[in-house]
Amino acid sequence: MTRIILRRLLMLVFVTAGVTVICFVISRLIPGDPAQLMLGARATPQAIIQLRAQLGLDQPIGAQYLTYVRDIFRGDFGTSITTRQPVLPELLGYIPATLELMLVAMILSIALGVPLGVLTAVRRNTWVDNFVRGLAILGISTPTFWLGLMLMLLFYAQLGWLPGSGRLDLGVSPPLHVTGLYVVDAALAGDSLAWRSAFNHLLLPAGTLALASIGTVVRLIRSSMIEVLGEDYIRTARAYGISKGRLLFVYALKNALIPFVTVLGLELASLLFGSVVIESVFAWPGVGNHVLGAILNLDFPVIMGFTVLASVVYVAANLLVDLSYLVLDPRIRSVG
Amino acid sequence: MNMVSIASLLPPALRGPLTLVAAAVVTVVCFAGLAAPWLTPYRPNAMDLNGVLQAPSWTHLAGTDELGRDLLTRILHGARPSVAAAFGIVGIGTAFGLLIGTLSGLLSGWFDTVVMRLTDVVMALPGLVVALALTAALGPSLFNAVVALGVLAVPAYIRVARGQTLALREREYVLAARSMGASTLHLMRAHVLPNVWPSVLVFMTFHLGAAILASSALSFIGLGAQPPDAEWGSMIGAGREYVLGHWWYATIPGVVIILTASSFNLLGDAMRDWLDPRLTRDAT
Numbered sequence: 001m002t003r004i005i006l007r008r009l010l011m012l013v014f015v016t017a018g019v020t021v022i023c024f025v026i027s028r029l030i031p032g033d034p035a036q037l038m039l040g041a042r043a044t045p046q047a048i049i050q051l052r053a054q055l056g057l058d059q060p061i062g063a064q065y066l067t068y069v070r071d072i073f074r075g076d077f078g079t080s081i082t083t084r085q086p087v088l089p090e091l092l093g094y095i096p097a098t099l100e101l102m103l104v105a106m107i108l109s110i111a112l113g114v115p116l117g118v119l120t121a122v123r124r125n126t127w128v129d130n131f132v133r134g135l136a137i138l139g140i141s142t143p144t145f146w147l148g149l150m151l152m153l154l155f156y157a158q159l160g161w162l163p164g165s166g167r168l169d170l171g172v173s174p175p176l177h178v179t180g181l182y183v184v185d186a187a188l189a190g191d192s193l194a195w196r197s198a199f200n201h202l203l204l205p206a207g208t209l210a211l212a213s214i215g216t217v218v219r220l221i222r223s224s225m226i227e228v229l230g231e232d233y234i235r236t237a238r239a240y241g242i243s244k245g246r247l248l249f250v251y252a253l254k255n256a257l258i259p260f261v262t263v264l265g266l267e268l269a270s271l272l273f274g275s276v277v278i279e280s281v282f283a284w285p286g287v288g289n290h291v292l293g294a295i296l297n298l299d300f301p302v303i304m305g306f307t308v309l310a311s312v313v314y315v316a317a318n319l320l321v322d323l324s325y326l327v328l329d330p331r332i333r334s335v336g
Numbered sequence: 337m338n339m340v341s342i343a344s345l346l347p348p349a350l351r352g353p354l355t356l357v358a359a360a361v362v363t364v365v366c367f368a369g370l371a372a373p374w375l376t377p378y379r380p381n382a383m384d385l386n387g388v389l390q391a392p393s394w395t396h397l398a399g400t401d402e403l404g405r406d407l408l409t410r411i412l413h414g415a416r417p418s419v420a421a422a423f424g425i426v427g428i429g430t431a432f433g434l435l436i437g438t439l440s441g442l443l444s445g446w447f448d449t450v451v452m453r454l455t456d457v458v459m460a461l462p463g464l465v466v467a468l469a470l471t472a473a474l475g476p477s478l479f480n481a482v483v484a485l486g487v488l489a490v491p492a493y494i495r496v497a498r499g500q501t502l503a504l505r506e507r508e509y510v511l512a513a514r515s516m517g518a519s520t521l522h523l524m525r526a527h528v529l530p531n532v533w534p535s536v537l538v539f540m541t542f543h544l545g546a547a548i549l550a551s552s553a554l555s556f557i558g559l560g561a562q563p564p565d566a567e568w569g570s571m572i573g574a575g576r577e578y579v580l581g582h583w584w585y586a587t588i589p590g591v592v593i594i595l596t597a598s599s600f601n602l603l604g605d606a607m608r609d610w611l612d613p614r615l616t617r618d619a620t
């Protein structure tokens with residue numbers, strides 16, 4: 001078991017090195033001189049030479065890469081060209097909003113996807129099953145950004161049930177900062193007005209992200225439930241007269257959820273990209289929106305900082321997923 | 337890449353007809369892309385400032401945009417870049433993935449090790465986020481978006497091709513050819529490639545659906561197709577400004593994307609049932 005963990009950790013080092021190489025190469029692909037870009041068109045040649053030396057751009061490429069990696073490990077992701085602030089603290093400031101969005105999206109897609117997956121597995125090949133699976137097919141073929149616009153059109157513009165942008169209503173002040181997740185902070189502060197406002201604002205963007213991934217969840221749970229329901233121990237449990245609900249949701253689902261953990265890890269990738277697109281649709285003040293602004297302003301330190309951060313988070317999350325298998329499934333432990 | 341079967345999720349009776357519908361949709365879309373100039377009386381970039389943001393009517397079946405351009409015309413013309421982008425992404429992935437994957441499987445040794453470690457690294461990354469950064473660095477354009485998404489898709493093709501090659505390598509006829517002194521190049525061309533194709537083709541068709549969604553997403557946020565070019569994703573991007581009060585602008589191109597993407601997905605399934613029957617059993 002230690003060997004598996006060690007091998008995985010080694011892989012993490014490999015991948016992190018890979019990420020930095022890729023990001024470094026990308027940042028060198030940018031047309032034009034970063035020094036020129038930062039100083040503007042009317043800079044004197046002298047100032048440019050000076051800034052180039054200051055940025056280390058006159059060094060050999062290998063040395064530049066090593067400096068780049070060293071700075072990243074120190075948490076120095078460079079300076080934003082537009083705001084002239086250090087990139088990392090600025091990005092971190094936007095993370096709670098995005099984290100709140102992604103967490104609620106994940107909770108929604110599990111809360112809806114798992115029961116639907118169980119339902120379709122139990123009622124296999126009936127109209128319920130076919131209907132839900134038809135929706136799942138449409139789900140994976142629908143662009144997330146378009147879905148967001150349509151939900152906004154329906155629930156905000158037509159019905160007026162939910163707010164269409166931002167995190168809070170005008171005039172509602174954000175709750176005292178504890179975690180940065182407004183729903184949690186408002187609950188901690190006992191501020192029901194802010195809580196309701198924050199929750200209502202979350203529903204559309206988080207719902208869009210959840211709907212985008214729900215198809216995958218339903219199909220995965222369905223196929224692994226069907227597999228588990230065919231096992232001998234389920235038949236034995238049924239013969240013992242254990243109630244159907246307990247059989248499905250305790251005995252079968254527990255094992256059917258194991259492959260699901262992997263999907264959660266992979267799902268994070270689509271949530272990371274989805275947050276860029278969906279935050280822009282719903283004017284959600286998170287990392288994604290910030291990065292989109294950086295893209296439009298060609299603010300490369302911010303774009304690259306986000307890419308490195310997102311990649312490292314993604315790789316680390318998938319490492320956790322792999323390790324959680326060791327806890328969830330004793331059979332893997334003995335094999336390794 | 338998501339390889340969970342789709343048609344097998346449908347009742348058997350629907351499989352045939354639905355596949356036909358999907359094939360028809362893809363044909364119509366490809367035809368629209370090629371014949372767009374002759375299909376409508378309007379030009380895609382012809383402005384009519386007296387008729388901006390008109391709702392769908394008999395003169396403008398899909399309405400007009402903020403410059404009075406006919407949206408149906410733009411959707412038809414947009415089929416070309418939208419579908420071509422998907423084919424370009426899949427083409428880059430296939431060309432490099434097939435070559436590197438089969439070589440890697442045949443040669444094994446250090447080449448194989450290096451290739452596998454590299455694919456591990458790239459596949460461990462959140463692909464679309466890296467594609468976003470890569471496109472931004474290359475400069476926003478549909479061509480660069482296609483290059484970025486295509487390059488990032490190569491490792492997945494390498495894995496498919498290599499896996500098939502490894503299985504083929506130990507087959508008697510390949511061993512026989514090798515014992516008679518056949519070169520790696522000959523083995524690849526005569527024995528491996530023809531048999532690796534079916535799996536890759538199935539993978540390609542599924543990928544077309546995902547590729548259309550990815551490239552239109554990059555266009556939506558302004559990194560892909562640039563104005564005034566008509567492309568489905570960028571049309572939705574432009575239409576979002578007017579979504580409140582002018583529903584047709586962003587809605588209709590999205591429906592077209594869904595139809596096209598789901599058709600590719602359904603075709604991928606039919607293709608798998610046809611070319612690679614062994615895989616169908618995996619998805620219950």
